[in-house]
Amino acid sequence: PAATSNLLKKSSEVNGLSKDVQKLLWKNKIRFTKADVVVKSLGLAGPNWKVKKLVDKEEDEVGLDGSHAADETNCKKVVDDSVDCSECPSTFPAAVNAEEACETDELRPSKKAKLVVDEKSSDEGEGATVLEKDNEKNSAETEPADNVLAEPDRSPKISNLKDATVLEKYNEKKSAETEPADDVHAEPDKSLKIHPREKMLIDFREKLYLAPLTTVGNLPFRRVCKTLGADVTCGEMAMCTNLLQGQASEWALLRRHSSEDLFGVQICGAYPDTIARTVELIEKECTVDFIDINMGCPIDIVVDKGAGSFLLTKPLRMKGIIQAASGTVDKPITVKVRTGYFGGKNRIDSLIADIGSWGATALTIHGRSRQQRYSKLADWDYIYQCAQKAPCTLQVLGNGDIFSYLDWNNRKTDCPELSTCMIARGALIKPWLFTEIKEQRHWDISSQERLNILKEYVRFGLEHWGSDKKGVETTRHFLLEWLSYACRYIPVGLLDVIPQRLNWRPPSYYGRDDLETLMASDSAADWIRISEMLLGKVPDGFTFAPKHKSNAYDRAENG
Template sequence: MSGFPAGTAPVKAEFLISIDPIAVPDDDAAEGSGGGGLTSRNGRDDPDTNDGGGRNKRKRNKEEKKARQGQNKNRRFGKVRDEQDICFKIAAGTLCEFGAECKYNHDLQNYLAAKPPDLWMPTVDELLSASSGSEETQNVPNSRPARCPIFEEFGECKYGFKCRYLSAHIQKALSEDGTESLSLVVDEAKKAHAAISAKEVNYVGADTQKLLRTKKYVFPVTDAYLRELQEADKREQEIEMERKHLKEAERERREAEDSTVVIAEPEQKQETVTEDKTDNLHTQIAADGLHPDVDTPDVSIRFAEKNRLDWRGKTYLAPLTTVGNLPFRRLCVSYGVDITCGEMGLATSFLSGSKEEWSLVRRHPSERTFGVQIAGNKANTLVPTAEVLAKECGSQGGIDFVDVNCGCPIDLVFKTGSGSALLDAPAKLGKALIGMNKALGSIPVTIKLRTGVKDGRNTAEKLMTRAVGGGGESGWGIGCITLHGRTRQQRYTKLADWEYIRQCVDAVRAGEADEDLPPVPIFGNGDCFSSHDYHSAVDQYHVDGVMIGRGALIKPWIFTEIKERREWDISSRERLEGVKKLAEFGLSHFGSDTSGINTTRRYLCEALSFQYRYVPIGLLEVLPARINDRAPRFRGRDELESLLASPNSADWVKISEMFLGPAPEAFVFVPKHKSNAYESQG
């Protein structure tokens, strides 16, 4: 568009405030990376802007620019609690078995007297029809019925008297002596239905976590497999020693040939022995399941009983750090996503019984196909993690697949040999994947890759063709492969290389045809931001589907667009409905007490830190929108649309207050990127 910097979204003139693009953070944040400044899409530093955004701009000095760039590292989000807390058992309307010895308060009347007033969860229509801002909507008239999202979904609220929407599920009664008694309401019919349709699964209890933490958890499959590897390594060492002896014998024989004394018979005998030993050596290698040119064994395994993944044409929400939690996945499910995967968890943390890590495997019943992603660097952590996942979550359909992260680029993961470091260690990766297949039984193992570690050195093709074998010498029995079209070094500085993705898919398909193997689903990943992008990728690049990450963070409704094959000019009201859903899903997961509400508020703000980047397609001159285009400064078609586009983190908190009530003074949301902590520039 004329007059606009390259890579700028083509916003119609009537909505423009300035052609200067809004500072957009480095998208490595989507993968949880540290560092990284603000860069424009053409690689140059973000342009300096003045407070008014016009042409007569004042250039910031170095200190000002540095203060606005990069990430707010080491963010800490402390829990916000009630000033006067109460025993959870008493709050739930039951008796505490510890009685007077309990360290928590048991005085319910004093707690209720000191408790902040109840909140009100408005509908979007009620919110928009209010004459003033969000604060007024929190003043609850007696005629306005209260709503507790947890009670409405489950028929009871386990937070009881601690719930900030208590009036929705409390019953008052007067006794004969005139005293008032309070009791919690339970809707038995709704409770019974919710036990099937709404109750989260994959709760790994404290007992299991303690066994893991104290290293008393039993891993029979892992132990047997690791013994196999040790024995195979021992055999390989013996074979290697035999090779050295044969080479030494061959060297001595050649020296004997060059000597002045030639003894015919012994020489012929020596040659025969050498050939026999070489033949025996290769026979032993083949019997052990080794290839003479492979530096590590591939232990054979049967894959006939593995669940086959039929994912062609489906939509797949990428595992996303921080934002991709259960409430956000539920939101994407409401927009039509088919496959979801939990946030990446570290194998070592799972095995140490980390409560936080095990919370990542929780699944909502609405998630039709759900997987767990883990990161690790060797078989002795990945295999036991797979075994405990199968034992604790697999028996009742809690997980449909386990994904191994072979693409995470962040230093914290890469330097331990995990994530994208595994791209350069195929032998080690193969050992781990084969062992995981053994440990998981019928549950498939999938992998997510990048094209390579360094630019100009794509290695994914060789790794993928090796991975899809059906249990032969070089096959790892992979159930699905996702390939992100960027190297680890590249991060998000260039567009994804979809031509290389097609090259890898074609190579795998050719190998499968040669070996008469059933096709393994292959998904592409990178820059998908519209229905057009999705269906073009499937048609042009031969993938079975597209995994969507940043596109879903910025516009979760992308899955509706793909299903309905349309570009949705979603209204500000419809977008606010999605924000409300996310708030309700957060309360259901994190809780409706003071602590849960502000944990929900924090993750709602994290989600808004991506959603503000959406430019409504009704404001664009050219479609489809592109994910790497940066928005100039624009105004929306109404006040709400402008608010939802604000890059100022204070406005994200303001949006959260519409549904979660005023943020307490103790609540502080520190945005991941420093630029979002500054006031909006017009």
Template sequence: MAEGEAEVPAETGGGGGEPPTRTLEPGVAPIKAQYLTTKEQFHEFLEAPAGQVKADGETESGGATGNGVAEPEAKRARLEDGQSGGGQTEDRKEVEEEEGAAGEPREHKKAQKRARGQHKNRPHLKPADHDSNRLCPSLVQGLSAMCLFGDRCRYLHDVAAYLEQKPPDLGSRCPVIETLGRCPYGITCRFAGAHLAGGASPWGPLPPPVRNGLDKALQRQLRKHQVRFQRSEEALRRLSQSPLSGVLPEPFDGDTVGPDAGVAPGSPLQTCGPLTDEDVVKLRACEKKRLDFHGKLYLAPLTTCGNLPFRRICKRFGADVTCGEMAVCTNLLQGQTSEWALLKRHPCEDIFGVQLEGAFPDTMTKCAELLNRTIDVDFVDINVGCPIDLVYKKGGGCALMNRTAKFQQIVRGMNEVLDVPLTVKIRTGVQERVNLAHRLLPELRDWGAAMVTVHGRSREQRYTKCADWEYIRECVQAASPMPLFGNGDILSYEDAERAMQTGVAGFMVGRGALLKPWLFTELRERRHWDISSSERLDMLRDFTRFGLEHWGSDTRGVEVTRRFLLEWLSFLCRYIPVGLLDRLPQKINERPPYYLGRDHLETLMASPRADDWVRISEMLLGPVPPNFVFLPKHKANAYK
């Protein structure tokens, strides 16, 4: 047996005698032998139409899923015949090795680069419901037959023609009516038939609306640069007059960032000497709001996947703190609708923050002032962990860890104009072997950060190595008494308990929540939840309901909901059901080998293929439009 390989007894399904052993490759999740299969058999199984499988007369196992898909046990057994204990992962491994499995040597630097983070060459497709076949908004509600744009209007005005090409309804209950009491999508709603039954919400009083929308008048002012930032100007003036400015002139060149820039390894962090907060920043008249983060379950900010409907799912499962997806401060200052959408807060999000990214004290401070005035949040977070080139090369995200003067001005400036706590998310450092966080933490505490989260990996590492919780332990000491949150690789209550032993005030969960949002329940109840595939489908159904409510119940809203569902499914497929594991708990960096689940849906949900995620989306949102293609934004199945 090669070094690092473990021998695991394979379950035989109750037969007597010595259980045979099988060899587990490092980095491969230990799934009970009777569920293992090969890539070919896995896909062959999923490609067989459910009806045809049933016609074989084989017995069903695991019960119906509620979607008419159930798997015959005998078929699975037949497929298992061809398997060998260790070889079944080969094909999957081939793909994933490129993407970077934790703990495995990588042979090709190029492959490693390809694997990083995002699918950059995704197809950009026209939305399914593009303008030429959308009904003119003036007609949607039947409020007015007059369209102000006349012949120049790009939308359809022929209601009969519109209805002829409109895809069929998706259900008999409109999710928007059920929540809002009325549906603004009128006849374009994909549940329009339900409107005829009456517009009243069957659930009694309506919940409070989603907050933090962008007011049109403010948007116009922002676009015309008519918004004044008095507090920011004062704060920035004070900062520029203080010995801070000029002490650390840091021209930034993203390509030359290294240990010598800003904080040099081994040398003390450059600071502004004996200056105190009071010297630099006049104390504010009003009391800053406080927030006690201790022991709270924090759902990490997650671009694309951490959208509002997903956060609602996590709240239901027990998350305490939620945070919007990273928003770019300059886009917010320009009043960009899509960027402001990232700030929206659902009423169930009772401890909610937004996360900002930016490279300069003036834009970050002004943005903080703008948000302080216009939206309802409990805290504002700065993303100083963002590794992506686009952000890093401009001096934002992780680059700020090496630009301490700018970093300081950003934190002090924002802190001065905010009435809510300012938190910061950082990494261990930029380079793999050069830890910076412990040096920055005392500074961050002095600059006024209310809490800092340390993601236990460097920018260079991305997800290739396990998070370094021993280093996070060191960081706790360095940050004290400021509360420190740890972040990285938490997928079970055991992981969480180990994390808490480092002395952190709490931890943040990222991919763990994407793989299994019920993790928050597991953490609260200290248990492993062997959730069934039909319960998982119910969760996805709730997500689509929330999605249609949020993005719209017309065809465009349906397709936006589908895209976000598919992005999430690209992570969900990595979850391995508890009952299938030889050893608990599942580890986030272990690849699942190909396996057949306890029913057809469980198998389908384990598929790493986008086509199968599309099939799941079709169970919930109807057929995809013609020529539909999906490639996930994030390389979720990189075992990183």
């Protein structure tokens, strides 16, 4: 879109978290109008679910020194993951967008009316839920809007003028999306509603898609892959709760470079309300082309929280998450899954028809179960089976063990129903794989050419993380993480059988020159030597242990 391209021209990197929005997230002052309406309309608002208040009397009493007078019992978490799914209805109504949901719900008063605090509700104690307060407001629906606005302003005083101004500007933009500005009871124009078929779509067919790679799929690495032929890029997996809490380190995972012309972000969460609020926030604050929901991450710390591949055991929660996300935003929602949770118990084939009807525009299937991790070859026959069962409105992408242009060609030829294939570890070991696929050849790349690629990565890293001491060491750290994968590459000129397979354990060998031999080493000391060639000597006492061991093929590396 023209608006996206113009925004990217202004800065080489976008999607940074502004300080004003971060402060509002910290203070829990951002309304998620669309998300809350959609979650409620889908029947996912269980008894423990609470709509975030616009104003909390004690929280907004900011002292002159910036300290809050909030009582400990009144403090609220930014993210409420306390949805009791066992108490939610077993079946959900059809997904509707936020505008349609506003018709079925009670008409909401305008922005001024929202700031009015009812004396009765404030005297009843802090235990009253938001839904109970809404019921009290319903009894006054027959009163004219002018009476509501004519009441004396009993809203809590906000002494911090800057916070109040930022909050007012932010909420004015949000209110304009779902509420009429002049007439409280104005009927929305049904002719202006967006039909699900009119939503923006991404055509993944025949495009080379770089997978979202935890830790190593950072912005400098994606820039390297773009220069080598990647068409679609996606940011590293970001946790929804951390984004809603305004954590700068998590928001950094959403940053986008101007060279990434087709870019998405990947998020991971456990509950529909959390994900719905996150996608609404991302659409408001970021420039992205699509949003991917990770339902395949095998990492224990993610699964233990009920997210990632754990959702494969909860199809009703999967349904609620996809419906809530797609109903909240206009951006395309894609989903990434594994074949199942347990080995030998695949279940995506039984859900794929429903996933399309729930609102997803594309589904990426990693051909392994969560239990298998990376210990087995990807089951492409099962991916083909799922692609053939998918509705025509759902694009299916395959993922697993793509390591040469022959692998790519075979997967596309064997199953024309596949839109494209996602490339993950193959790009980490040889990022020039994208060039090989586009040029349909095996590239016998020299050690000097590989070193030049590393130089490009270092240059991009210093631009992204900074050229000061901290930036240099951050660049070095992520360079070493990448080298822990890159050392597994075997030059084409030394192979007895072409092409190399991703599941082969690379043998020790002498390269055609000293640099090629050094790059083939699986020793962290040799990786550090390579980093010193590019970034200078390491600090005294420096040590490095890769986060994802490259020689452990059965370890979890990314979602």
